[in-house]
Amino acid sequence: MPSRHQPVLMEQVLEALQPERGGFFVDATVGGGGHAHAILSAHPGNRLLAIDRDVQALERAKERLAEFGDRVIFEHAPFSAVVSLVEAAHSGKVDGILADFGVSSDQIDDRERGFSFMQDGPLDMRMDRTKQKTSAARLLADSSEDEIEHWLRDYGEERYARRIANAIVKQRRFGPLLRTSQLADLVGRTIPSGRSGHHVATRTFQGIRIAVNRELDEIEVFLQATPKLLAEGGRLAVISFHSLEDRACKVALRNEARGGDFKNLIPRGATANQSEIRKNPRSRSARLRAIECVSKGGQA
Ligand SMILES: C[S@@+](CC[C@H](N)C(=O)[O-])C[C@H]1O[C@@H](n2cnc3c(N)ncnc32)[C@H](O)[C@@H]1O
Known part of the structure; x- marks a missing residue:
């Protein structure tokens, strides 16, 4: 079944990642593939590592992104494993990384997954039912x-x-x-x-x-690991949906920017405008933050 998930903050994500530059990108939470599709469409040479810990999400993303053929590599894994996944998929540094945290509408709407208090279902809530x-x-x-x-x-x-x-x-x-x-x-x-x-x-x-899902542990490992994967000019963009996630992102990205090798692209974070919130109420709580690697400095 195709994804019903509507990607949030699309314009702002593309502005932050600038996929039209061309290069190798990582979507750490590919979900229904909405953001991934836009990244791949932005330049004919773009390649993408698409990660999700939910097998069903990955199947939907494969369908959605089929037109891009072998420009996409799919990985069923938690994004805390991003370093080894990138090493296996690509030699060298990457040009952009996106993470859009939390659950998708596809997951919430499926009563069998147990994420929703609106519909009766098993009290499950695991994103990866094969491994968790x-x-x-x-x-x-x-x-x-x-x-x-x-x-x-x-x-x-x-x-x-x-x-x-x-x-x-x-x-x-x-x-x-x-x-x-x-x-x-x-x-x-x-x-x-x-x-x-x-x-x-x-x-x-x-x-x-x-x-x-140990979501905050996952995010902490991801935020520590990903800046080191970026090429000079490479960008990391993260979308959070509640204050704990956002605090973790704000502190991690601010600390990277203080070190001098990264520039904070959106110091206050970007949020959805009224028109997007009207069309997609889920975007109401979304906040995007992003950094750019401006010098490889002392990094390996
Ligand atoms: C908000 S959705 C992403 C939607 C996607 N950006 C799109 O355009 O369709 C979040 C996705 O992240 C996945 N996810 C959440 N935590 C994860 C983790 N720790 N590792 C890998 N995937 C994760 C979920 O399974 C879900 O499919």
Whole structure:
């Protein structure tokens, strides 16, 4: 089935990466292949390493990008492995790297993946069901109340983290939480419904998803590794969707820029305009940051 995911901040991403220069690019989160398609279309000589840890996403991307033939190399892997993946795919440094973190609409809309509180499905949330052993249901069954509270508070930014963690642990006495609807209902019964317009379980699902996929660890390794892969003039662009991710990106890219070998291209980050938000509400929380390698300095 073709991807239904609409890529965010497309214009700003292309401005940051400048794929019309021609070269070797990496899309570390190829997803439905929207950004990748634009990168490959920008110059007939462009080649791309397309990474995703979700097999289904990769299949969709292969279909979407078939017209580019062997200009694309696909890798089913977490982007924390980016250094070895680049080494295997390309000799030398790369001209641009993109990461568009988080989940795609294809993943959220598929009830069987268990990412959505809007539809009933197994409480899974693994991005890679072939390699990751621990689903959300398993994690909630095996973890302490303190651990669950930490994920909800720190990853989900849920102010009622303690209350919800306590309710989850109490619920376990009556049987395991196995379905997304069970978890969404439990949160609905436990905390007030707020006025933000968001579903009451939004933050809980976000916190648990980030824990299941160790998303912040992945991002940290990626941000440390990728600047070293860039050629002079090469660019790294990252899109985050919540404040924890964005903080990690802001600090990492600012520190690189302070070292003098990199220039911060968008110091405050770029966000979607009203017209994009109207067409694609998911873009509301997206923030793009980017650096350019201006000198190979002391780097190997
Ligand atoms: C927001 S979507 C990317 C959409 C893509 N830019 C497009 O234009 O269609 C995020 C993708 O990143 C993948 N992903 C998330 N974390 C990952 C990780 N640590 N390693 C590799 N892929 C990851 C997800 O499986 C998902 O397909």
